[in-house]
Amino acid sequence: xxxxxxxxxxxxxxxxxxxxxxxxxxxxxxxxxxxxxxxxxxxxxxxxxxxxxxxxxxxxxxxxxxxxxxxxxxxxxxxxxxxxxxxxxxxxxxxxxxxxxxxxxxxxxxxxxxxxxxxxxxxxxxxxxxxxxxxxxxxxxxxxxxxxxxxxxxxxxxxxxxxxxxxxxxxxxxxxxxxxxxxxxxxxxxxxxxxxxxxxxxxxxxxxxxxxxxxxxxxxxxxxxxxxxxxxxxxxxxxxxxxxxxxxxxxxxxxxxxxxxxxxxxxxxxxxxxxxxxxxxxxxxxxxxxxxxxxxxxxxxxxxxxxxxxxxxxxxxxxxxxxxxxxxxxxxxxxxxxxxxx
Numbered sequence: 001x002x003x004x005x006x007x008x009x010x011x012x013x014x015x016x017x018x019x020x021x022x023x024x025x026x027x028x029x030x031x032x033x034x035x036x037x038x039x040x041x042x043x044x045x046x047x048x049x050x051x052x053x054x055x056x057x058x059x060x061x062x063x064x065x066x067x068x069x070x071x072x073x074x075x076x077x078x079x080x081x082x083x084x085x086x087x088x089x090x091x092x093x094x095x096x097x098x099x100x101x102x103x104x105x106x107x108x109x110x111x112x113x114x115x116x117x118x119x120x121x122x123x124x125x126x127x128x129x130x131x132x133x134x135x136x137x138x139x140x141x142x143x144x145x146x147x148x149x150x151x152x153x154x155x156x157x158x159x160x161x162x163x164x165x166x167x168x169x170x171x172x173x174x175x176x177x178x179x180x181x182x183x184x185x186x187x188x189x190x191x192x193x194x195x196x197x198x199x200x201x202x203x204x205x206x207x208x209x210x211x212x213x214x215x216x217x218x219x220x221x222x223x224x225x226x227x228x229x230x231x232x233x234x235x236x237x238x239x240x241x242x243x244x245x246x247x248x249x250x251x252x253x254x255x256x257x258x259x260x261x262x263x264x265x266x267x268x269x270x271x272x273x274x275x276x277x278x279x280x281x282x283x284x285x286x287x288x289x290x291x292x293x294x295x296x297x298x299x300x301x302x303x304x305x306x307x308x309x310x311x312x313x314x315x316x317x318x319x320x321x322x323x324x325x326x327x328x329x330x331x332x333x334x335x336x337x338x339x340x341x342x
Contacts (some may be wrong), residue, residue, distance in 0.1 A: 060148055112172055172199035258326075
């Protein structure tokens with residue numbers, strides 16, 4: 001893990017501070033950025049999100065899907081957690097905390113937006129950082145690639161319907177055109193661009209040029225994320241300064257969700273006798289989020305200054321330290337699982 005990934009929480013925290021300071025003292029600049037919008041898509045943020053997502057999509061190798069039948073239990077566990085458990089548990093926790101437990105501290109409209117942001121995080125399974133987590137737990141790299149590739153294919157078709165369903169249940173009006181446009185812009189097109197780039201750079205199938213290109217883009221990708229964070233918190237500077245408790249309130253259910261999903265996945269992996277090099281990455285995929293996609297869709301659906309956008313960015317702040325703690329736990333409990341020969 002490079003210095004950007006290792007200290008991502010620190011960089012995000014610094015950008016949150018910078019965004020709030022700039023937003024407070026230079027509100028006109030952020031109003032100008034907000035005006036750069038076409039079809040509910042903010043152009044500067046869209047560019048930053050693309051800079052984030054494109055390098056990640058290059059890592060996905062769809063040719064690996066041909067091996068989908070090998071060791072199916074790990075893949076099945078990931079799919080069940082990602083698409084049948086996680087989105088719905090996230091929606092439930094959002095409702096529980098912001099409609100019941102925190103109802104006296106958050107107005108109904110803001111609560112609805114926070115819930116929407118949490119739902120977007122829950123419906124977006126991780127794509128890129130999974131490779132980092134898998135490496136840290138000594139996971140089967142090839143199998144992780146299969147899991148990520150299959151999840152990305154499913155995401156193209158399942159993200160919009162599940163998101164629309166859960167937002168509808170949560171009393172959020174679903175603008176289908178904006179939701180589908182977001183999937184096109186931030187999932188399908190980057191995936192196609194990644195596949196084409198991979199094909200051009202990896203003609204010899206030795207991954208040398210490809211890996212060098214991906215490594216060269218990594219700092220740029222993180223810079224796109226940090227620039228987005230500055231913009232988001234710049235837009236919400238006055239709201240946050242008036243109510244700093246909002247960050248804490250959002251973080252609490254997100255922490256419970258992340259640790260809770262990991263416990264469910266890890267216990268299930270042990271129950272079905274997965275070897276550790278399959279079990280640990282499978283649980284990491286199910287636990288972490290494709291927060292870049294969640295941020296982009298939240299902005300498209302609800303706007304840069306929305307509570308939904310704020311909730312997804314808090315997800316970025318929470319995820320890295322939590323996932324590192326889960327990596328440490330998974331490595332300490334390696335002896336709970338069988339050997340790689342399944």
